[in-house]
Amino acid sequence: MPSLDQISSQRIRELDSWWHQAGSPGAPPARDAFDPAQFRRLLPYLVLSEVVAPFRVKYRLIGTEVADTSGFNFVGRYLDELIAPGDEEDWPARYRRSFDTAAPVYGINRVATVFDKTLEYPYGIWPLRTKEGAVGQFIALEDYGNRHSLLRQWYRAPLQNWRLQ
Known part of the structure; x- marks a missing residue:
């Protein structure tokens, strides 16, 4: 899994900087x-989600670029309902x-x-962190850069082939 040093996205670096400044040592920031x-x-690249017991990720908000x-x-x-065929991540x-x-995860999809x-x-x-103080939500960013239209046009798995349960 890549470290932040291996990620060239300025958008990801900007959000990461906020996260580290808003949190405290060993504790993520509150939502x-x-x-x-x-x-x-x-905002167009952001995804907000929450943890639902036992451990499922439910999407609460997605940016316009992510939706498009x-x-x-x-x-x-839920995340487990949206696994695209051939998605390697x-x-x-x-x-x-x-x-x-309770730490960030970076990657390249x-x-x-x-x-x-x-x-x-x-x-x-x-x-x-939630109001109760435990990790219970996430903010994610997918930086398509100038590849967003190519991803949409060239994506191998048409929407009807996604595993939607």
């Missing part, structure tokens, strides 16, 4: 500390690692295309 107005340029690139608005759906494991360690090519984009997942 209430995140003010979307401070991050207007990042994935082809639909998956607010209210183990998304449930990434979220679980962030939850268990590789998406197969209809032209037997692979497009890549960096992402980050940051845990957030």
Whole structure:
């Protein structure tokens, strides 16, 4: 799994800087500390989610670029319901690692295309504390850069082939 040093996204670095400044040593920031107005340029790439027992990630808010690139608005759906065929990233494991360690997780997702090519984009997942003080929410950022339209056009798995349960 890549470290932040291996991620070239300025958007991810910006959100990561906020997360480290807003939190305290060993404790992620509270969800209430995140003010979307401070991050207007990042909002299209953001995903807010919450942990539902026993351990399921439920999407609460997704940015417009995320919805457009994935082809639909998956607010209210669960991560384990949205596994795309051929997606190489183990998304449930990434979220679980962030939850268990109360630390950010960074990665590069590789998406197969209809032209037997692979497009890549960096992402980050940051845990957030609930009002009760425990990790219970996440903020994630998927930085498609200028690849968003290519991802949407060339993505190998049409929406109807996604495992939607």
